[in-house]
Amino acid sequence: MDTTEMTGAAMVIKALADQGVDVVFGYPGGAVLPIYDELFKQNRIRHILVRHEQGAVHAAEGYARSTGKPGVVLVTSGPGATNAVTGLTDALMDSIPIVCLTGQVPTHLIGNDAFQECDTTGITRPCTKHNYLVKDVNRLARTLHEAFYVATTGRPGPVVVDIPKDVQFGSGTYAAPEGKQKHKTYQPQVKPDRERIDAAVDMLLSAKRPIVYAGGGVVNAGPAASQLLTEFVRMTNFPCTLTLMGLGAFPAREPQYLGMLGMHGTYEANWAMHDCDVMLCIGARFDDRITGKLDAFAPESRKIHIDIDPSSINKNVAVDLPIVGDCGYALEDLIKVMRARHKKPDEEALADWWRRIDEWRAKKCLSFETNDAVIKPQQAIRRLYEMTRDRGDDVYITTEVGQHQMWAAQHFGFQKPNRWMTSGGLGTMGYGLPAAVGVQLGHPDALVVDIAGEASILMNIQELSTAVQYRLPVKVFILNNKYMGMVRQWQELLHGGRYSESYSEALPDFVKLAEAYGLKGLRATKPDELDGLIEEMLAHDGPVMCDVAVDPTENCFPMIPSGAAHNDMLLAPVAEGEEAIGAEGKMLV
Amino acid sequence: MAKTGTVDQPGAAYTFDSQEKPVRRHTFAVIVDNEPGVLARVIGLFSGRGYNIESLTVSTVTEDATVSRINIVTTGTEMVIEQIKAQLQRLVPVHNVHDLTLEGPHVEKELALVKVKAKDHNRRESLRIADVYHAQVADTTLESFVFLIHGSTEKVDSFIELMDALGETEVARSGVVAISRGAEITPV
Numbered sequence: 001m002d003t004t005e006m007t008g009a010a011m012v013i014k015a016l017a018d019q020g021v022d023v024v025f026g027y028p029g030g031a032v033l034p035i036y037d038e039l040f041k042q043n044r045i046r047h048i049l050v051r052h053e054q055g056a057v058h059a060a061e062g063y064a065r066s067t068g069k070p071g072v073v074l075v076t077s078g079p080g081a082t083n084a085v086t087g088l089t090d091a092l093m094d095s096i097p098i099v100c101l102t103g104q105v106p107t108h109l110i111g112n113d114a115f116q117e118c119d120t121t122g123i124t125r126p127c128t129k130h131n132y133l134v135k136d137v138n139r140l141a142r143t144l145h146e147a148f149y150v151a152t153t154g155r156p157g158p159v160v161v162d163i164p165k166d167v168q169f170g171s172g173t174y175a176a177p178e179g180k181q182k183h184k185t186y187q188p189q190v191k192p193d194r195e196r197i198d199a200a201v202d203m204l205l206s207a208k209r210p211i212v213y214a215g216g217g218v219v220n221a222g223p224a225a226s227q228l229l230t231e232f233v234r235m236t237n238f239p240c241t242l243t244l245m246g247l248g249a250f251p252a253r254e255p256q257y258l259g260m261l262g263m264h265g266t267y268e269a270n271w272a273m274h275d276c277d278v279m280l281c282i283g284a285r286f287d288d289r290i291t292g293k294l295d296a297f298a299p300e301s302r303k304i305h306i307d308i309d310p311s312s313i314n315k316n317v318a319v320d321l322p323i324v325g326d327c328g329y330a331l332e333d334l335i336k337v338m339r340a341r342h343k344k345p346d347e348e349a350l351a352d353w354w355r356r357i358d359e360w361r362a363k364k365c366l367s368f369e370t371n372d373a374v375i376k377p378q379q380a381i382r383r384l385y386e387m388t389r390d391r392g393d394d395v396y397i398t399t400e401v402g403q404h405q406m407w408a409a410q411h412f413g414f415q416k417p418n419r420w421m422t423s424g425g426l427g428t429m430g431y432g433l434p435a436a437v438g439v440q441l442g443h444p445d446a447l448v449v450d451i452a453g454e455a456s457i458l459m460n461i462q463e464l465s466t467a468v469q470y471r472l473p474v475k476v477f478i479l480n481n482k483y484m485g486m487v488r489q490w491q492e493l494l495h496g497g498r499y500s501e502s503y504s505e506a507l508p509d510f511v512k513l514a515e516a517y518g519l520k521g522l523r524a525t526k527p528d529e530l531d532g533l534i535e536e537m538l539a540h541d542g543p544v545m546c547d548v549a550v551d552p553t554e555n556c557f558p559m560i561p562s563g564a565a566h567n568d569m570l571l572a573p574v575a576e577g578e579e580a581i582g583a584e585g586k587m588l589v
Numbered sequence: 590m591a592k593t594g595t596v597d598q599p600g601a602a603y604t605f606d607s608q609e610k611p612v613r614r615h616t617f618a619v620i621v622d623n624e625p626g627v628l629a630r631v632i633g634l635f636s637g638r639g640y641n642i643e644s645l646t647v648s649t650v651t652e653d654a655t656v657s658r659i660n661i662v663t664t665g666t667e668m669v670i671e672q673i674k675a676q677l678q679r680l681v682p683v684h685n686v687h688d689l690t691l692e693g694p695h696v697e698k699e700l701a702l703v704k705v706k707a708k709d710h711n712r713r714e715s716l717r718i719a720d721v722y723h724a725q726v727a728d729t730t731l732e733s734f735v736f737l738i739h740g741s742t743e744k745v746d747s748f749i750e751l752m753d754a755l756g757e758t759e760v761a762r763s764g765v766v767a768i769s770r771g772a773e774i775t776p777v
Contacts (some may be wrong), residue, residue: 125630126637130681133625150681185622186681311675314668 004175008137009034009168012101015144017044018177021072023063023441024048025056029076030116031103034168048441048470051462053080055434057087057158058460061096062435065421066396067442068222070097070152077103078116081162082123086428088158089127093425094245095220097156099147100128106166107135120162129157130186135164137172145177154188155309156220188308192325197333199321200280200304201341204334207278208349209356210238213261213290216245216424217283217307218327219417225328226250226417229282232335236345239357241269243284244409245424252413258357259366262290263560264406267365267569268357270558273298274566275356281305283327286316287425296565306330365558365571366410375527377404377479377550381411381451384477387534394446395419396439400432400456403485403556408451430459433476437463440472447475447538454480454547455504464517467543475537476519476545478510481552489555514545525549610666614643615690616697616767617673619659620777622682623649630680631659640665640673644699644742644764656684656777662765684777687769694770700739700763703749707756708732715755722748 006014012035016024023046028036039047050056053075060071071091075084081102091098105114121133130150134140143161151159204210212233218225226249233240233256240250241261250257259266261273270292273279279301284290286305291297294316303319305312306327313322323330368378381404388395397412398421399405405422414420421439423431432450440448450457457478467474487502514521520540524533530548537544559570621627628647635642644662649655663673670688677686689695703724705715712732719726719736722744728735738748742765752758769775 121626122629125626126633183681185684309679311672311679313675314671318668 004173005171006174007034007038007169007171008140008163009038011137011141011172011174012144012163012168013038013042013045014174015141015177016072019145019148020069021045024072024074025050025059025063025438026074027051027053027056027076027080029080029103031077031105031165032074032080032101032168034165035074035101035103035163047074048437048466050434050437051465052460053083054086054430055437055460055463055466057084057091057098057100058428058431058434059438059441059463059466060098060100061087061091061094061431062398062421062438063442064096064098064438065219065435066418066439068418069442070099070148070156071438073098073100075100075102076116077105077120078118080116081118081120085123085127086426088124088160090423090426090428090431091158092127092129094423095156095216096158097151098158099144099151100158100160102160102162103168104133104162104164107164108166110164120160124160127158128160129155131160131162133162133164134167137167137170140167140172141175145175146183148177149183150186154186154190155217155312189324190308190326190329192306192323192330192333194333196321196323197330197337200323200334201337203278203302203304203321204236204238204280204338205341205343205345207238208346209272209275209277209353210236210280210345210350211272211276211278212238212240212280212282213243213273213284214240214246214249214282215243215284216249218246218249219283221283221327223417225326225331228328228331228335230254232331232338235335235338237350237354238280238345239272239354241265241273243287243290243424244422246284247409247420248414248417249283251415253415258361260409262287263292264410264556264558265560266410267363267558267571268360270560270566270569271360272357276301279303281307281319282331283307285312288316291316292560293563293565296567298566363571365569370527372527374551375524375530375548377407377481377554378411379527380477380479380530380548380550381407383530384449384451384534385412387531387538388447388449391447393419394443396421396436396443396446396448398422398432398435398439398448398450400450400452400459401427401429402453402456402487403481403489403554404451404453404456404479406486406556407479412451429456433457433460433474434463434466436474436476437466437470437472440467440474441470448473449475449477452476452478453485454478454482454507454510455484458508461513464514464519464543464545468518471542473540473542473544475543476514477537478545478547479550480507480510480547481550481554482507483552485554486556492555493561510545510547519543519545522546523549610668612664612666613670613690614662614664615670615673615688616695616765617659617661617663617677618687618689618767618775619661619677620684620686620775621657621659621680622684623655623657624682627657627682628659630682631661631677634676634680635661635663635673638672638676640669646764646766651777658777660764660766687775689767689769692769695767696770697741697765697767698739699742699745699765700737701745701749702727702761703736703738703752704728704733704759705736705752705756706733706758711755715752718748718751718755724748
């Protein structure tokens with residue numbers, strides 16, 4: 001028998017193996033049973049059984065974001081596919097390469113409202129980079145290879161391949177991946193135009209108040225791109241700020257680092273953005289949490305924007321010099337061209353600029369006051385950071401969404417890319433725990449901590465079972481303030497302190513919950529218990545869930561209120577009853 | 590009190606284009622793989638991102654029917670038009686996107702079938718107007734005509750307006766098809 005002749009289900013496994021996949025996150029069901037049967041017969045690909053399909057996609061995201069490889073998901077038709085939608089949307093917003101295989105009812109039943117049928121390609125069309133419905137088994141292998149190519153090249157993103165059950169059972173010819181995939185219509189530009197690089201260097205050398213604003217695109221371009229960014233910033237001594245998605249793309253310990261920018265960014269980063277005269281945006285997309293009030297966004301600046309996705313350019317903010325290309329290539333060229341020039345950046349102007357930045361830095365916008373009675377959430381994250389710093393690069397942080405996420409972004413320093421996994425674009429509560437599961441699978445010996453809130457963690461708490469089943473020593477570090485903290489903060493600032501439905505009522509006992517799932521459970525309620533808890537958590541050779549009771553009234557500052565500009569930040573809590581945000585801002589979340 | 594586009598732009602959380610910028614009408618030719626779902630991708634992009642579609646036509650244009658051409662008439666500010674092009678280009682089955690309005694002179698035509706129900710003087714008048722517009726009679730009964738008219742959107746509009754004045758009408762329009770002027774062939 002011809003060895004390339006096989007069933008569709010066997011093709012799926014073979015294609016995954018040929019694509020170098022070693023782990024698949026999934027959940028079985030009627031419409032994918034043939035594929036699960038093939039999984040059973042082999043040992044090359046490890047299947048991780050999650051407890052909910054949303055968890056499968058987030059786990060794949062965590063795996064992808066931390067390893068640089070695509071994350072693979074396998075779910076059944078109908079509810080399997082619809083449960084994956086949040087994860088797919090999350091991956092699309094944050095440009096994470098995911099290949100999601102969904103089972104589908106047999107082709108002859110499609111459109112008949114069959115059991116567990118849904119229009120998977122219709123539902124996922126707007127939340128994937130691309131999707132396929134494979135109706136012919138002879139096209140299956142090629143489609144799978146193409147799915148990997150589309151997911152991982154250009155601006156990465158999620159790709160769905162919907163495979164009807166009869167195609168899985170059917171027999172056809174397997175096509176091996178071609179050495180270098182060349183797609184007839186999909187050909188992202190990775191090499192930037194040389195002339196534009198020249199023009200960018202001209203602009204940068206003429207700058208008196210430059211700033212480098214880098215984002216997740218640099219992380220997606222691979223660790224080498226982060227190296228190049230570091231080299232570029234050191235070489236020019238330009239100040240550098242990172243977006244939420246970009247944390248780690250430039251080492252936090254470097255003197256040029258201004259911290260994160262945007263709504264909860266640092267005072268110095270946002271002021272420097274506002275006052276700069278030349279902005280170099282690399283792999284970021286002028287998101288509304290970054291820009292603040294658009295017509296007051298860096299009003300005196302000329303802007304260079306490097307992005308691999310042409311649709312990111314001139315979307316929110318009109319730029320003076322767009323450069324389409326991969327961040328790594330662009331940075332390499334920038335450095336090369338800059339080195340070849342005799343002219344150097346204006347040292348004197350730059351020294352002046354740094355003096356101004358140092359004044360902003362002197363505000364110490366991230367400082368907080370501790371006391372003996374109650375743990376400050378910032379303090380908990382600071383201690384976690386300080387007590388894990390000696391582990392070097394082997395620390396991976398995931399988060400849920402809300403105040404704890406912003407505090408983690410502000411207070412945990414990242415020196416390397418791929419160490420920080422968070423849901424930036426979509427802001428998905430429940431992302432962190434499954435993502436931590438995925439990260440730990442990619443890095444079995446590393447320390448993986450999900451910094452969580454007590455509300456977020458409950459959104460995908462079932463994934464504790466996954467961690468236990470596969471002996472994944474993930475640490476869940478809950479900052480428990482008994483509120484949906486960010487909601488409460490906005491209600492305090494915007495809605496007169498009417499805390500509508502934002503109190504975390506009837507919370508479980510997280511220590512008992514951890515124990516019920518088979519984890520170690522720890523609790524700290526007083527500041528003097530914090531270090532002991534972290535020590536015990538780190539010392540335990542298995543999964544741990546920590547319940548850290550923190551100050552329930554603490555707000556996340558600095559903050560740019562909606563409707564305001566970068567130079568209009570809030571640093572301290574506003575007086576009781578006073579509304580910091582105007583009527584226009586209220587409409588904007 | 591309703592606020593107009595001149596208020597301070599409240600862009601902190603979500604970006605609004607509150608300043609009134611000039612809106613232009615653009616005609617796009619989008620060359621796509623003729624595969625299931627491709628039209629849904631294009632239309633979904635427009636509705637999902639809040640772009641206008643004034644007219645849309647689609648048909649295969651190659652002998653082997655593997656490639657389709659979608660003609661779209663849309664309106665938007667310069668920034669939005671640029672976005673539409675970039676977003677369309679980003680769809681995997683899209684070969685290329687041509688902003689005919691930007692790329693230079695082009696021909697835009699529309700076809701319509703206009704049924705008008707009229708008697709006596711109005712019936713004779715409708716025939717006379719059709720003659721002026723070079724519309725052909727595609728069907729007739731003793732109390733109605735179906736006219737076939739083609740030309741610019743404005744011409745079709747004004748013809749329909751006149752027919753409306755003469756009697757009860759029913760209209761079927763094709764939407765705009767467009768092609769660049771000159772000898773150059775757009776590759777598929």
